[in-house]
Amino acid sequence: MxxxxxxxxxxxxxxxxxxxxxxxxxxxxxxxxxxxxxxxxxxxxxxxxxxxxxxxxxxxxxxxxxxxxxxxxxxxxxxxxxxxxxxxxxxxxxxxxxTQERSVIEMARKKRGELLAVEFLKSMAALGYTCEQTISLLEATKIEEGKSDERSNA
CATH class of the missing domain: 1.10.10.10 (Winged helix-like DNA-binding domain superfamily/Winged helix DNA-binding domain)
Structure with missing residues (x-):
């Protein structure tokens, strides 16, 4: 129904x-x-x-x-x-x-991004990663926008 x-x-x-x-x-x-x-x-x-x-x-x-x-x-x-x-x-x-105010939406986007970044860094720290190690890992696994990660398809 x-x-x-x-x-x-x-x-x-x-x-x-x-x-x-x-x-x-x-x-x-x-x-x-x-x-x-x-x-x-x-x-x-x-x-x-x-x-x-x-x-x-x-x-x-x-x-x-x-x-x-x-x-x-x-x-x-x-x-x-x-x-x-x-x-x-x-x-x-x-x-x-x-709202039609782009700046308000961009501010909300920035705040949400900061919150997600903090959560991610806390999770990585709980796994024993330093900030520098986390950055290195991110750079090594960086995916270009719009392209899928080739390693995940293997």
């Missing part, structure tokens, strides 16, 4: 939820961080990956709640956080939109 609710597809046979035309399914959450932060992080990731373009209208709170399988109040809190940092804007009687 499949139901459509605006732009949301809910398939009860496979228990999947996705946006029509989207390439992602129901979101996965962990217990180590509040759900609203994880919802916020997922929306930021989607914006940074280009799933939502600058100036594009976002799904409604209820649609996001169905997609994420969480309470609408949780989604509202996540969206309020994103609005407070300027990544999204509310247009009265129209909905929520991704």
């Amino acid at each position: 499949v139901y459509y609710c605006h732009s949301v597809l809910v398939n009860h046979h496979t228990n999947t939820i996705c946006l029509k035309g989207s390439d992602f399914l129901a979101w996965q959450f962990t217990s180590d961080r509040p759900i609203y932060i994880q919802v916020s992080d997922q929306i930021v990731s989607d914006i940074l990956k280009g799933a939502y373009k600058m100036g594009e209208k976002l799904p409604s709170v209820r649609e996001f709640a169905v997609i994420a399988a969480v309470n609408p109040n949780t989604v509202q809190k996540a969206l309020s956080e994103l609005e407070s940092v300027g990544l999204i804007e509310t247009q009265r009687n129209t909905g929520k939109f991704v």
Whole structure:
């Protein structure tokens, strides 16, 4: 049985939820961080990956709640956080939109990159790598953009 609710597809046979035309399914959450932060992080990731373009209208709170399988109040809190940092804007009687300010999106991209870099460096340190060894390893395994790693195909 499949139901459509605006732009949301809910398939009860496979228990999947996705946006029509989207390439992602129901979101996965962990217990180590509040759900609203994880919802916020997922929306930021989607914006940074280009799933939502600058100036594009976002799904409604209820649609996001169905997609994420969480309470609408949780989604509202996540969206309020994103609005407070300027990544999204509310247009009265129209909905929520991704900001059209490129600098705000670039700042979010830089912050996300820094967080990922810190996580990576901590993981490498836990394996016993120094910063210099990590850099050497990265340089030795560097993959050109758009090309696959030949060694992984062997």
